[in-house]
Amino acid sequence: MTEFFAMGGYAGWVWSSYAIALVCVGALIWRTLAARSAAKTRLEALLKEDEA
Amino acid sequence: MWSYFANPERFDRLARAVIPWCWGSAALLFVIGLPWALVVSPPDYQQSDTVRIMYVHVPAAWLAMFAYAGLGASSFVYFIWRHNLADVAARAIAPAGAVFAFLCLATGAIWGKPMWGAWWVWDARLTSMLVLFLLYLGYMALRAAIEDERLAARAGAILAMAGLINLPIIKFSVDWWNTLHQPASVIRFDGPTIHASKLWPLSVMAIAFTVLFTAIVLTGMRTLILTRRADALERAEERRQETEARSAEPNAVFNPEAAS
Numbered sequence: 001m002t003e004f005f006a007m008g009g010y011a012g013w014v015w016s017s018y019a020i021a022l023v024c025v026g027a028l029i030w031r032t033l034a035a036r037s038a039a040k041t042r043l044e045a046l047l048k049e050d051e052a
Numbered sequence: 053m054w055s056y057f058a059n060p061e062r063f064d065r066l067a068r069a070v071i072p073w074c075w076g077s078a079a080l081l082f083v084i085g086l087p088w089a090l091v092v093s094p095p096d097y098q099q100s101d102t103v104r105i106m107y108v109h110v111p112a113a114w115l116a117m118f119a120y121a122g123l124g125a126s127s128f129v130y131f132i133w134r135h136n137l138a139d140v141a142a143r144a145i146a147p148a149g150a151v152f153a154f155l156c157l158a159t160g161a162i163w164g165k166p167m168w169g170a171w172w173v174w175d176a177r178l179t180s181m182l183v184l185f186l187l188y189l190g191y192m193a194l195r196a197a198i199e200d201e202r203l204a205a206r207a208g209a210i211l212a213m214a215g216l217i218n219l220p221i222i223k224f225s226v227d228w229w230n231t232l233h234q235p236a237s238v239i240r241f242d243g244p245t246i247h248a249s250k251l252w253p254l255s256v257m258a259i260a261f262t263v264l265f266t267a268i269v270l271t272g273m274r275t276l277i278l279t280r281r282a283d284a285l286e287r288a289e290e291r292r293q294e295t296e297a298r299s300a301e302p303n304a305v306f307n308p309e310a311a312s
Contacts, residue, residue, distance in 0.1 A: 004090075004091065007101040007102075007104070008095055008100040008101035009100070009101075010100060010101045010102045010166060013102055013105065013162050013163065013165070013166050014101055014102060014104050014105060016162055017104075017105045017108055017109070017158075017159045017162045017163065018090075018108060020155065020158050020159065020162070021108045021112070021155055021159065024151050024154065024155045024158075025151070025155075025264070027151075028147070028148060028151045028268060029264075029268065031147075032268050032271050032272055032275070033271070035272070035275050036271055036272075036274065036275045036278075039275045039278040039279050039282065040278060042278075042279075042282050043278050043281060043282040043285070046282050046285045046286060046289075047285070049289070050285060050289070
């Protein structure tokens with residue numbers, strides 16, 4: 001297990017690459033879903049206003 | 053075919069059915085691909101374990117280029133046939149492509165430092181990839197800077213199409229110029245030269261990233277379609293209120309003499 005985390009002495013390089021990937025892709029997914037729910041809420045409010 | 057899918061409602065129905073499968077298969081492929089890349093695949097005889105950076109770096113580079121091809125293609129379709137859905141696709145692709153281009157550059161720098169002794173060198177492959185990242189940023193900045201939506205779409209489409217010239221430059225930069233970057237080892241005329249023990253996990257990771265990208269772009273497109281509908285409703289409401297205000301006081305027309 002220790003050997004796995006050590007990555008042949010290159011732990012910092014390998015793990016920081018994967019960490020950056022996780023942060024970038026995670027942020028992209030979060031932004032996509034947040035924008036979707038914000039647009040949904042806005043449209044629903046407008047449609048309700050339209051009915052009233 | 054283009055016209056068939058250019059109908060936003062038809063697209064929305066199709067996308068709604070496809071998106072959950074994309075999220076699901078992306079998750080499944082990462083569950084298989086990550087342990088394969090990090091544990092099962094062997095270290096390189098020269099690069100030791102830093103070669104594992106490849107399983108993120110290479111899919112990110114491929115996707116950044118694939119996404120740009122999509123951006124260019126949908127810009128072309130919009131520019132010629134004026135299908136709004138093509139423009140929606142271009143707008144949804146751009147931020148995702150920018151993220152993957154950034155990820156490619158960042159992981160490349162982290163790989164370059166221990167293997168080449170430099171975070172960055174101004175050679176053809178790295179510079180053309182940086183240009184790709186800047187093209188994405190330029191595209192988004194240009195669209196954000198022009199208020200008229202149609203003009204923004206057209207100007208963006210021209211920029212995106214002009215930028216397509218960069219794709220073959222990135223691909224063949226390692227053949228045309230002397231570079232520190234290694235030459236192509238997967239997509240070659242004479243077949244891949246990379247060993248199967250690395251090609252397989254690389255393929256799984258590449259497909260995982262691609263399916264994830266598809267889910268993100270389709271969701272982004274659905275969001276933009278909703279936003280367009282909301283914008284149209286808001287404009288209609290504003291117009292209605294204006295007409296009401298005008299009919300309420302028919303004599304309230306601006307009179308320059310009375311004002312002075």
